[in-house]
Amino acid sequence: MADTGNRQPTAGRAESPVDPAGEGPAGEGPAAPGQRRPTAAAEPALPGDELGQAWLAARAGLTVTHLDTAAAGVPSGAVRAAQAAYLATEASVGSYVAQYEVAAGPLTAARETLAGLLDPALRAADVAFHHNATSGLAALLAAWPLPPGGRVGIVPSDFRSNWLALLDRAARDGLELVDLPTQPDGRLDVDRLARGDGPAALDGLDLVMFPEVPSQRGIVQPTAAVAALCRAAGVPLLLDVAQSLGQVDVTAAGATGGVTAYAGTSRKWLCGPRGVGFVAVRPDFAERLGVAAASGYAAGWEPAPAAPGGSRLVPAPGMGRFDVGEAPVAGWLGFAAALAEHADAGPGAVRARIHALAGAARRRLDGLAGWRLGEDVGSPCGIVALLPPAGVDPATVKDRLAREERILTTAIGPARARDAVPVLRVSPPVHATLADLDRLAEAVERLSH
Ligand SMILES: *Cc1c(COP(=O)(O)O)cnc(C)c1O
Secondary structure, three states, rough: OOOOOOOOOOOOOOOOOOOOOOOOOOOOOOOOOOOOOOOOOOOOOOOOOHHHHHHHOOOEEEEEOOOOOOOOOOOHHHHHHHHHHHHHHHHHHHHHHHHHHHHHHHHHHHHHHHHHHHHHOOOHEEEEEEOOHHHHHHHHHHHOOOOOOOOOEEEOOOOOHHHHHHHHHHHOOEEEEEEEEEOOOOOHHHHHHHHHHOOOOHHHHHEEEEEEOOOOOOOOOHHHHHHHHHHHHOOEEEEOOOOOOOOOOOOHHOOOOOOHHHEEOOOOOOOOOOEEEEEEEEHHHHOOOOOOOOOOOOOEEOOOOOHHHHHHEEOOOHHHHHHOOOOOOOHHHHHHHOOOOHHOOOOHHHHHHHHHHHHHHHEEEEOOHHHHOOOOOOOOOOEEEOOOOOOHHHHHHHHHHHHHHHHOOOOEEEEEEEEOOEEEEHHHHHOOOHHHHHHHHHHEEEEEE
């Protein structure tokens, strides 16, 4: 059978389920350092082999073993072609005619798809493109109505840039930043949140903000449960979906009605172009937001004799206040193509394959040469965070994997987030195969000595 012990090129071949429960031989614990976890007899079938093959075929130019989707997914040929075709259209009919007559329809469709992937309460009009998730999050935070001295619930795993945006706003408005209760693996502690005692009691907060999947950990926050608690406590929740949308069912949280706003990105699990992100806000809240960066795109003015300049800024209606103005419309259309491909592939099928691949990677890597998982082996997340054995630097291993094996991963350092420790991050794309993961495991083991 094709399994982890098989070094033949079996890429993409269907595997027969040997152990339907996927639990392996009775009594099998974590492998001891330096010992390979015996996966051979326990490999569950990988779902979506046909999807994986089609996904790879749509990326014909790929020359590396790409296990780095959390950094940047591989765009398909169609995503690249959509951008090139639109650039040609701009050069043919004029940039603004192209934008308003050619791009407008597909861009509205893309915002509708995004709305559907996020939250049943959202429509296309509730979604705006932005430069990236960082700029979108910062814009939402800058525009958010917070009283002086307001209290914001946060997590230690928040992305460095989000943390810096929080520090900036907190310093200007005297905000208090309160860590919400978390478990040792970084997941929010829903029981303690529900008890509602201590400084992080939800009903004493003005805003809650966290990434659904952190950049540096292979966990998924219990977002639906937290969103439901936020809704019950009447506190708005601003959710960073940069690392979750495309590999986690974000609508589960949206369906609680407890998520007020979202920021995310094109280039990770949705495999769109770089330099494209988005923000989305529930329609009943958008008008309460200010203007993050005043411009003629995002605002107008009206007379106000007592005000400086005799005028007052008026935010553009709804999500128009997040209009960034001049933008790489070709990139937005590339993102539209990527979203259409994601929807065609079936978001559930994509998630199932990614999570199965991550699980297969964890079973191969846990305990290998002393590397340890940062999360549960069954974590429903496409990120695998590997804690190095003593004396091994993840950055060196990542460099050598890229240079000697053409295997792409990420080395994460302590500057990534307040709770970050050095890890090697593996994040398999839909098109990865068990053979790719075997190669990775073999190389990691060899490069760790
Ligand atoms: C990558 C990432 C971001 C930032 O996304 P950009 O598009 O690079 O700005 C924000 N939050 C998390 C959790 C991320 O992983």
